[in-house]
Amino acid sequence: MRWLAEGSPVAVAEALRQVAPGLGDYPIAVRELAGKDEPLWWSASAVVGERFVVKFAWSRPAALRLAHEISVLAALAQEPAVPFLPDVVASSTDPLLLVTRLVPGKALFDVVDSLDRDQVGRQLACFLGELHQSGTRERVEAVVGELPGASLQPATTDVLRDRFVRWARPDQRPAVMRWCDWADEVLATPRPSVLVHADLHGGNQVWDGEQLRVVVDFETAGLAEAEYDLRAFPGTGPGVELLTATLRHYTQITGRELAVDRVMAWHLRTALADALWRSEAGVPLPDHRTPPAWVDDLAKRFTALGIDPDTPLPAKSVKHL
Secondary structure: OOOOOOOOHHHHHHHHHHHOOOHHHOOEEEEOOOOOOOHHHOEEEEEEOOOEEEEEEOOHHHHHHHHHHHHHHHHHOOOOOOOOOOOEEEEEEOOEEEEEEOOOOEEHHHHHHHOOHHHHHHHHHHHHHHHOOHHHHHHHHHHHOOOOEOOOOOOOHHHHHHHHHHHOOOOOHHHHHHHHHHHHHHOOOOOOOEEEOOOOOHHHEEEEOOEEEEEOOOOOOEEEOHHHHHOOHHHOOOOOHHHHHHHHHHHHHHOOOOEHHHHHHHHHHHHHHHHHHHHHHOOOOOOOOOHHHHHHHHHHHHHHOOOOOOOOOOOOOOOEO
């Protein structure tokens, strides 16, 4: 495996000429530069000729993630293919490059308020239902070998108890502590592992009107319980309608029920972890509000879903929708 020497348009063009002859002469607009000071995040993507997207890396840690994505996408594209995958035009590990066809549309984050959440949930359930099939995991492991656990893990509840509470209002801190205890109890019993996307937030989905066109960014795909893949859904759009619609359609499509309390336990850890690292790093929260506002939002989501984290769970209790 040979990654790029740097993340410049010149380096990308040189690699393209080797992997996809002809594309290296198209205009290249590099975007999504991340982690300039940390080799773990030395990766990016670029739009090529307004027709293609190329992903690349210029460090070993970032290269390993991209190589993993290339292998996972190749396996998922085998019949019966998982729907809504990127259309891979070319890929290589020497030099390391992934080229996919550019799909017009907008991120779910940008359009969810204008969409029918039931229709959105149905399409996302179709994607997740196929991805979580045991046969899909077997097919991927036949290509990439034994899959690791999902690598993009949110902060532990111990971290949240120790560091997040200082960003909450004094009147919120007891509730946050109780929620962490509740999440620990909900997730104490492991569930069977499936192949998960692991980073299925609205920015990794491209929608054209009410049609899901493509799900992108499989770099962190690995093993976790199915509920883990829905951990961003409660915070996507107003209310919790997207989550409940996806859960309902998932059961109809697969015959398997997902536990909403487990989704919310993962969501709690994910949302507060995001608010924590951004606050400590001086980075604005995505909606430019405050950690206390996010805590208030979590309380409203619990109420809307009929979940009371202050009530002790009965033995082996699992709440479904």
